[in-house]
Amino acid sequence: xxxxxxxxxxxxxxxxxxxxxxxxxxxxxxxxxxxxxxxxxxxxxxxxxxxxxxxxxxxxxxxxxxxxxxxxxxxxxxxxxxxxxxxxxxxxxxxxxxxxxxxxxxxxxxxxxxxxxxxxxxxxxxxxxxxxx
Numbered sequence: 765x766x767x768x769x770x771x772x773x774x775x776x777x778x779x780x781x782x783x784x785x786x787x788x789x790x791x792x793x794x795x796x797x798x799x800x801x802x803x804x805x806x807x808x809x810x811x812x813x814x815x816x817x818x819x820x821x822x823x824x825x826x827x828x829x830x831x832x833x834x835x836x837x838x839x840x841x842x843x844x845x846x847x848x849x850x851x852x853x854x855x856x857x858x859x860x861x862x863x864x865x866x867x868x869x870x871x872x873x874x875x876x877x878x879x880x881x882x883x884x885x886x887x888x889x890x891x892x893x894x895x896x897x
Contacts, residue, residue: 765800766880774801776880778843781869785835805873855884859892 765778765786777800780786791798792815804810813821822829849858859882863870870878879889 765802767800774880776877779869779873779881781866785839789836805877850883855882855888856892858882859884859889860896863896 765780765788766774766776769775778786786802788798788800788802790796791800795815818832822832849861853861862878862882875889875893876886879886882889884892
């Protein structure tokens with residue numbers, strides 16, 4: 765998920781790793797146009813559902829309420845953890861932590877996307893990658 769920042773470049777805010785869901789929850793809840801874009805970079809299953817459809821689905825299948833609550837909790841927890849790490853780690857430590865936490869993922873995603881997500885320049889990520897090798 766990304767938005768276009770003031771410099772007219774893509775700022776990635778979130779990746780949906782295998783088995784995760786991704787959504788602009790403000791837009792979803794408020795039924796407004798999103799300021800974010802969602803792009804698939806690998807073969808993916810895409811499901812589009814609006815609030816009223818989800819509400820109806822949850823009425824018909826109440827066990828899904830728990831499923832979606834767990835997804836949302838996992839999303840909030842991941843964002844909280846990322847925010848904490850961004851504030852307490854150096855840029856280099858943050859990059860290495862990401863690489864060791866998601867080693868397969870880091871190989872599948874273009875370097876410029878990882879850089880955007882981590883708040884780094886692609887050039888700096890390239891330097892850090894060379895240090896890792």
